[in-house]
Amino acid sequence: MNGIVDTIKNVLKETDLVLGWTTDPVTGVATPARFHDEKEAEQAVFDSTCAHNLAVHLPRLKDSRVGIVAKGCDARSVIELIIEHEVQREQLAVIGVGCGSLLDVKKIWRRYGYGVAIKDRDDSLLIGGEQVNRDEFIQRKCHGCLEADPDIYDVIAGEVTGEIPTDTVRPHPLHDMFVSLTPAERRSFWREQFSRCIRCYACREVCPMCFCRDVCIMQTQIPRWAGGAVDAKQSEMIQLIRVNHLAGRCTGCGECERACPVGIPLMLLLDEQNHAIEEMFAYGAGASLKARPPLLVFDVNKDIWGKG
Amino acid sequence: MRIGVFVCQCGTNIAATVSTERVASAAMALRDVVHAESIQYTCSDPGQRTVIAAAHKYALDRVVIAACSPRMHETTFQRTMAQAGINPFMMEMVNIREHCSWIHSDMEVATEKAIDLVSMGVAKVRGQTPLFSSHVPVVSEVLIIGGGVAGIQAALDIADAGMPVTLVERGPTIGGNMARLDKTFPTLDCSSCILTPRMVEVKHHENIRLMVNSEVEQVRGYIGNFEVDIRKKATCVDEEKCTGCQICEQKCPSEAPDEFNAGVGETKAISIAFPQAVPLVASLRKEYCRLYIKGKCGICKKVCPADAVDYEQEDELHTEKFGAIVVATGYELFDWRQAYPHYGGGLYPDVITSIQYERMLSASGPTGGHIQRPSDGAEPKEIVFLSCVGSRDESIGRPLCCKVGCMYIAKQAILTREHIPDSRTYVFYMDVRAGGKGYDEFYRRAQKEAGAVYLRGRVGKIYPRGGKLVVMGADTLVGENVEVEADLVVLATGIDAAAGAGSLAQRLNIPYDQYGFLSESHPKLRPVETTTGGIFLAGACQGPKDIPETVAQASAAAAKVIVLLSHDELETSPMIAEVNHMRCIGCFKCREVCPYHAIEEQGLRDGRRVAVVIESLCQGCGLCTVACPPSVISLRGYTDNQLIEEVTAVLR
Ligand SMILES: Cc1cc2nc3c(=O)[nH]c(=O)nc-3n(C[C@H](O)[C@H](O)[C@H](O)COP(=O)(O)OP(=O)(O)OC[C@H]3O[C@@H](n4cnc5c(N)ncnc54)[C@H](O)[C@@H]3O)c2cc1C
Numbered sequence: 001m002n003g004i005v006d007t008i009k010n011v012l013k014e015t016d017l018v019l020g021w022t023t024d025p026v027t028g029v030a031t032p033a034r035f036h037d038e039k040e041a042e043q044a045v046f047d048s049t050c051a052h053n054l055a056v057h058l059p060r061l062k063d064s065r066v067g068i069v070a071k072g073c074d075a076r077s078v079i080e081l082i083i084e085h086e087v088q089r090e091q092l093a094v095i096g097v098g099c100g101s102l103l104d105v106k107k108i109w110r111r112y113g114y115g116v117a118i119k120d121r122d123d124s125l126l127i128g129g130e131q132v133n134r135d136e137f138i139q140r141k142c143h144g145c146l147e148a149d150p151d152i153y154d155v156i157a158g159e160v161t162g163e164i165p166t167d168t169v170r171p172h173p174l175h176d177m178f179v180s181l182t183p184a185e186r187r188s189f190w191r192e193q194f195s196r197c198i199r200c201y202a203c204r205e206v207c208p209m210c211f212c213r214d215v216c217i218m219q220t221q222i223p224r225w226a227g228g229a230v231d232a233k234q235s236e237m238i239q240l241i242r243v244n245h246l247a248g249r250c251t252g253c254g255e256c257e258r259a260c261p262v263g264i265p266l267m268l269l270l271d272e273q274n275h276a277i278e279e280m281f282a283y284g285a286g287a288s289l290k291a292r293p294p295l296l297v298f299d300v301n302k303d304i305w306g307k308g
Numbered sequence: 309m310r311i312g313v314f315v316c317q318c319g320t321n322i323a324a325t326v327s328t329e330r331v332a333s334a335a336m337a338l339r340d341v342v343h344a345e346s347i348q349y350t351c352s353d354p355g356q357r358t359v360i361a362a363a364h365k366y367a368l369d370r371v372v373i374a375a376c377s378p379r380m381h382e383t384t385f386q387r388t389m390a391q392a393g394i395n396p397f398m399m400e401m402v403n404i405r406e407h408c409s410w411i412h413s414d415m416e417v418a419t420e421k422a423i424d425l426v427s428m429g430v431a432k433v434r435g436q437t438p439l440f441s442s443h444v445p446v447v448s449e450v451l452i453i454g455g456g457v458a459g460i461q462a463a464l465d466i467a468d469a470g471m472p473v474t475l476v477e478r479g480p481t482i483g484g485n486m487a488r489l490d491k492t493f494p495t496l497d498c499s500s501c502i503l504t505p506r507m508v509e510v511k512h513h514e515n516i517r518l519m520v521n522s523e524v525e526q527v528r529g530y531i532g533n534f535e536v537d538i539r540k541k542a543t544c545v546d547e548e549k550c551t552g553c554q555i556c557e558q559k560c561p562s563e564a565p566d567e568f569n570a571g572v573g574e575t576k577a578i579s580i581a582f583p584q585a586v587p588l589v590a591s592l593r594k595e596y597c598r599l600y601i602k603g604k605c606g607i608c609k610k611v612c613p614a615d616a617v618d619y620e621q622e623d624e625l626h627t628e629k630f631g632a633i634v635v636a637t638g639y640e641l642f643d644w645r646q647a648y649p650h651y652g653g654g655l656y657p658d659v660i661t662s663i664q665y666e667r668m669l670s671a672s673g674p675t676g677g678h679i680q681r682p683s684d685g686a687e688p689k690e691i692v693f694l695s696c697v698g699s700r701d702e703s704i705g706r707p708l709c710c711k712v713g714c715m716y717i718a719k720q721a722i723l724t725r726e727h728i729p730d731s732r733t734y735v736f737y738m739d740v741r742a743g744g745k746g747y748d749e750f751y752r753r754a755q756k757e758a759g760a761v762y763l764r765g766r767v768g769k770i771y772p773r774g775g776k777l778v779v780m781g782a783d784t785l786v787g788e789n790v791e792v793e794a795d796l797v798v799l800a801t802g803i804d805a806a807a808g809a810g811s812l813a814q815r816l817n818i819p820y821d822q823y824g825f826l827s828e829s830h831p832k833l834r835p836v837e838t839t840t841g842g843i844f845l846a847g848a849c850q851g852p853k854d855i856p857e858t859v860a861q862a863s864a865a866a867a868k869v870i871v872l873l874s875h876d877e878l879e880t881s882p883m884i885a886e887v888n889h890m891r892c893i894g895c896f897k898c899r900e901v902c903p904y905h906a907i908e909e910q911g912l913r914d915g916r917r918v919a920v921v922i923e924s925l926c927q928g929c930g931l932c933t934v935a936c937p938p939s940v941i942s943l944r945g946y947t948d949n950q951l952i953e954e955v956t957a958v959l960r
């Protein structure tokens with residue numbers, strides 16, 4: 001079995017570039033990188049700080065042969081993008097990596113200082129040399145992880161466990177609190193949350209399925225779905241539109257919430273919708289290449305009355 | 309911008325609950341409204357003249373008419389606009405009748421609501437731009453699906469008007485269910501005598517092309533320009549060569565179920581359905597043929613004097629263009645066996661269906677017109693009819709009435725007495741529904757002349773006892789249980805749409821109900837139209853019907869088709885989808901959802917691939933507009949901004 005560097009080198013023989021990670025020299029944690037040749041590939045890494053979903057870059061690489069390193073959750077995005085014809089399966093070489101849950105680097109930095117040394121080894125997490133409870137610093141998006149190992153890949157780098165890490169099998173940390181709220185309390189919960197939104201659109205920028213970007217309805221005035229003012233009502237409105245646009249398309253990769261600089265728990269909305277879609281249409285976005293998105297088919301042969 | 313608002317009183321229809329004067333004066337306060345008034349009957353000639361005069365006097369460029377439903381008068385007022393020299397699409401109708409005055413009683417509240425509705429209309433019309441219809445040429449050929457009496461009637465009417473017709477029948481002959489009937493209520497004229505000449509006329513009509521053993525597979529296009537794939541199934545017999553001599557049928561060693569005779573008697577693997585079949589051509593059913601099952605036979609080919617048998621024959625796929633389609637796929641009898649285990653569920657041979665009885669009565673039928681018990685061939689003396697088996701029965705989820713059962717039971721009772729003078733007939737019924745002209749008289753005749761004993765009540769159980777069948781029921785009029793010992797029991801089974809009607813409807817893009825019956829566009833005003841332009845309904849495919857109604861509806865559908873195709877060109881609605889190319893991201897979600905295949909990919913000069921709407925195909929359904937994530941595809945006359953303005957106006 002090859003390590004990440006060798007695998008990328010191999011894949012580069014047949015592709016124009018590989019999307020992966022390298023270590024940021026200043027902070028020592030992973031940052032996305034594009035590798036074009038063997039020399040660049042020497043810098044590749046994969047570790048528990050590789051939180052980014054690199055599939056977000058695929059729609060803009062339609063004319064290249066692309067290699068992409070993908071965790072289980074990222075692979076779901078790749079699948080959904082193929083289903084929606086944003087990329088072709090043939091143009092891709094997917095390098096699958098197994099994931100044992102990711103670290104919330106921002107949280108660590110907030111607690112221990114920017115750039116603090118992080119050592120994540122098997123069962124121990126060392127931050128600035130101090131042993132800490134790893135559970136406390138897991139990425140929010142890893143809670144409720146659907147797939148730790150990729151469902152779609154051409155090669156595997158490193159090891160895959162075949163299991164979802166046990167510490168992640170539980171819903172969003174705010175889920176229990178949220179469902180205990182009355183409708184009125186939920187309203188004010190979201191008003192409060194969105195009063196902090198600064199309209200940076202990071203949530204959209206990192207979302208692999210939000211590939212409209214330049215003409216995104218969150219900003220356009222034609223049609224004028226929301227005004228330009230940065231206030232709680234407008235921000236709530238544009239986010240609800242975005243959530244709606246992801247109905248049956250959101251793969252639950254959790255990037256939007258991770259990217260939000262003010263910590264709005266967007267996944268509470270998306271998880272809820274994803275469950276509804278699953279229940280209504282038995283469809284989970286990105287679960288299978290063969291499935292057809294329920295809201296994108298006009299099935300003339302579907303016989304609703306069972307007559308004929 | 310100069311907007312005129314006209315608030316209709318509709319006599320007292322609106323004015324009794326909405327103060328139209330107050331609505332008009334409130335409208336005057338709305339942005340860009342330069343004139344508003346209340347009119348007694350806006351749709352009347354003086355009413356329309358008032359609108360035209362005001363349009364000239366106040367130099368209006370947009371108009372809001374607050375009146376009834378646009379389904380009622382939108383075209384009327386679009387014409388008024390044209391007369392006033394304003395683009396017809398610069399008029400917005402606001403429904404303050406069905407949506408307001410008719411459903412409210414409090415004048416205050418209703419008036420407030422009417423004002424809200426009018427302000428929405430004004431907000432919407434402000435964003436309106438002139439639209440222009442285009443014209444598409446119309447194909448003059450007509451497709452008729454189903455060759456029962458409905459399809460035959462429609463085909464002849466349309467063909468007589470000079471338009472070419474293709475009649476597609478999936479069975480081996482036309483005639484449908486009527487061809488299986490003996491005599492017909494309420495006049496007792498013989499079914500074949502009135503139907504057969506019409507069938508022959510179809511065959512020889514210069515404007516009719518008959519395609520039997522054929523089915524519609526795919527339908528594309530739209531009113532005036534349908535493109536249809538028709539599959540003509542291989543029958544191993546060359547239609548041109550076969551003379552209908554039936555020698556093959558006589559010599560064929562493989563027995564096969566006789567569907568035309570509803571299972572009374574048997575036929576052969578190669579056969580002609582009945583002696584008057586049109587076309588009079590044999591067809592071979594491979595599933596029963598010894599050659600295909602055992603690999604050895606070939607007798608029919610050897611004996612055919614016309615050399616018409618061809619085992620190599622293959623399905624033919626025809627793609628044709630049509631301007632209009634009439635669906636006349638008829639009905640079939642509900643399979644009662646599962647739902648009524650207490651009637652034996654099909655195990656007792658002497659419990660038969662009405663259509664089987666009809667075949668026994670027919671002089672050209674398998675028993676030569678002799679009524680015989682299937683179990684022993686004996687002539688029955690005591691015959692019991694059960695109405696509503698699978699009809700009007702909530703307990704099995706079938707509340708619908710089969711419409712013809714009461715009448716054909718009366719007919720069959722009369723005919724029974726004619727065939728077997730010393731027979732006695734009993735009829736268990738729910739109600740007798742005899743609403744047509746001469747129908748009640750006919751049913752009385754069954755009682756008086758044929759001596760049929762009518763017992764009101766549902767039968768609870770049928771079971772065999774000593775060579776007879778015991779029919780246990782209740783006479784609810786007397787309040788007693790009754791038991792009749794019968795030689796033969798005839799079930800008037802319920803009626804369903806023909807098998808496959810639902811999937812055909814899906815292919816045609818027309819609605820249907822849970823029994824597969826196809827839905828008309830409006831039960832009173834558009835009874836033969838469907839919601840898809842250019843597709844019409846005739847006969848029992850739309851709901852249970854007797855022959856007079858079937859024929860009347862078929863002629864009505866024919867008239868609609870003739871009107872439609874009497875023009876060389878059709879005006880298309882300009883309210884169709886439009887893509888803003890500069891903002892389209894080329895995701896083609898619109899193309900995936902479009903039911904009319906009206907979206908194609910186009911390359912722009914800057915290299916981007918974007919969606920473009922094919923104007924002649926788009927029906928303005930709007931599905932694409934909701935599928936488009938960045939909302940860059942919109943419906944003309946209903947743009948997102950117009951709708952947002954409407955909503956904003958009502959929330960203001
Ligand atoms: C027992 C009985 C007795 C009756 N007696 C009388 C009577 O005395 N008087 C009276 O007025 N009415 C009577 N009726 C009613 C009468 O049968 C109907 O009114 C009449 O047959 C309806 O004609 P139709 O053309 O609409 O349908 P059908 O006769 O059912 O014809 C439909 C045709 O379409 C074809 N078809 C179906 N699906 C397709 C497809 N997908 N593609 C191509 N072809 C297709 C079928 O093969 C058939 O040939 C009786 C009915 C029954 C059941």
Ligand code: SF4
Nearest residue numbers: 207250251253254256
């Ligand atoms: S909405 Fe959020 S969770 Fe869903 S696909 Fe986009 S980034 Fe991932």
Ligand code: SF4
Nearest residue numbers: 210212216217242245
């Ligand atoms: S929010 Fe909607 S319009 Fe904006 S990028 Fe996402 S999917 Fe496209």
Ligand code: SF4
Nearest residue numbers: 197198200201203260
């Ligand atoms: S990332 Fe957060 S702050 Fe930025 S637009 Fe989205 S919700 Fe608002």
Ligand code: SF4
Nearest residue numbers: 902926927929930932
């Ligand atoms: S409105 Fe859109 S989906 Fe409907 S027919 Fe036109 S292009 Fe197709």
Ligand code: SF4
Nearest residue numbers: 892893895896898936
């Ligand atoms: S759905 Fe919208 S953005 Fe996508 S191709 Fe169609 S018009 Fe363009």
